[in-house]
Amino acid sequence: MAKRDYYEILIIAREASGEDIKKAYRKLAMQFHPDRNHGDAEAADKFKEATEAYEILSDAEKRQRYDRYGHAGLENMGGGGAQTVDLGDLFGDLLGSFFGGAGGQQGGGGRRRSGPAPGRDVQIVLDLELAEVAIGVKKTVTIQREDQCEPCSGTGAKPGTRPTPCKRCGGQGVVIQRQGFFQVQQPCRSCSGTGQIITDPCGTCRGAGRVLGRQAVEVDIPPGVDTGDRIRFQGMGDAGAPGAPRGDLEFAVRVRDHKFFQRDGQNLICQWPVTFSQAALGATIEITTLTAEKVKYDLPRGIQTHEVVRLSGHGLPNRRGGGRKGDLIIQVVVDTPQSLTAEQEQLFRRLAEIEIQIQQTVPPTKKSIFSKLKDWLTADDEKK
Ligand SMILES: [Zn+2]
Ligand SMILES: [Zn+2]
Incomplete structure (x- = not known):
């Protein structure tokens, strides 16, 4: 199969800057990352392809060779030059910050960790009244989140049994995959990155280690928030694997319109x-x-x-x-009154009489906008 052009893969111009390359790769990698496309072979291929293009174009020397000689120019550069693209570094917190969660076992800050996986973030829309925004408010919100399964203490293994270390990744939870002459670290698919295989699952959680429950939580919402703001409460999200922290609870604020303000x-x-x-x-x-x-x-x-x-x-x-x-x-x-008492009516009529007298005697500079308007209309009539 003929190799596609690296610039074409990343959808960038040949003169793209390092920052452009990084941005383009990030976008594609987010879209096709295996964590977000479980079992989709086409997405996996696209991810590999984009990663390779990024690996070459982000390296000044390799990019120069590629620009000059194409794919052929890179053939004898393999071997010693193997590199690992660290996705955690490249994405920072982005993988974890998606609304609705990044999926997979990657929770919390989205940074690649070794050891037990932290819980995922729970995200909820929070409706507030404008008056609550003015002073801040203590809210009790019922949320749905995963809690550690009690019978198996979160291990997912039937009480009395233990999970066994995953053979594919040797219990590491991640595998290093060689793609040409560079390497990519990915979560192990056999154990979903947990490093362990449950042979005899717990009956309560069916091996998940966590169960979905509803819980009322009390949170302090600071004053001044606006629609679109996010408020994050650390460690109030889904339970993680045993020994790992909970994910966060994040509210997306929506402020209701006020009748008057x-x-x-x-x-x-x-x-x-x-x-x-x-x-x-x-x-x-x-x-x-x-x-x-x-x-x-x-x-x-x-x-x-x-x-x-x-x-x-x-x-x-x-x-x-x-x-x-x-x-x-x-x-x-x-506010123009719509119903007048007899006395008000009398006074308004008297006022109207006085207004007519005033309009006839007051010099133009002191005239109200009404008389100015009247003058202008009359003058216009005379011109016609
Ligand atoms: Zn594994
Ligand atoms: Zn259980």
Whole structure:
């Protein structure tokens, strides 16, 4: 079978930088990694192919030879130059950080470890009210997670029996595979990376060592979080193999919309109704904040509808703690009364009479927007 071009395999240009190569390989390796494609031979081949391409193109000397002479240029470079691509180093925490878990036995931070496998992370969507975000909240959440099986103490072997070391990997849990002239470390498929084979499985967990259960956990959610934030609680996820730590519990936050307050980062925005007389004369109004605090505000005389005022420090706290709170931004809305008492009606009619007198006598600069509008409309009429 003819070998494919390394650049074509990684889907990169011939002048790609080292960083481009690494990125391209990472993407493919994530997609085709054996841990995430159990038993898929095609994915395994693609993974091998991409790993080989990466191994060559990430090595300056080999890349130069390949660029000049193609695959033939690399043929006599084998032998002594065997290298191991350390996937743990390359991916850092990425393998473990996928929402929904990385699958396989690889849990926790995603770093390759020898020894018993840690538990997987449990990930849950957490719905919060905006008022809870304002002050932080203690939440009791029922989660489904794997706990150590009690009858077999997590070994998976029937009580009274013991697992035997895996013959394929010699109990190491990993195998080194030679691919051409370099080596790749992979979890052992015979024992799924545990290093042990259970010949007589436990009846309760059927050899898994863990059983699924529901548990109510109490967590402190810090104030200021927003939709899309992740909150991680270490060691509250699935149980690991005996002797290994639990995975983490991770919440993906979703904040519900509030009926009255809108969020803009750390600021809160709302509309506040005021009466005609309050707007015209000015008044001290009492505003109820998201946390039900009453705050007095001196409305200036003559404020217009839709004008915006700011109550500094009455927004949301910073998620990272410390720092100042955001502001409460209030859009004043003059509320037109829809039903009038006889007395109000009388007063409004009197006011209307006065308004007509004023409009006829006040100099243009002092005129309200209504009379300016009226002037403009009349002037326009005259032009026609
Ligand atoms: Zn094995
Ligand atoms: Zn068991």
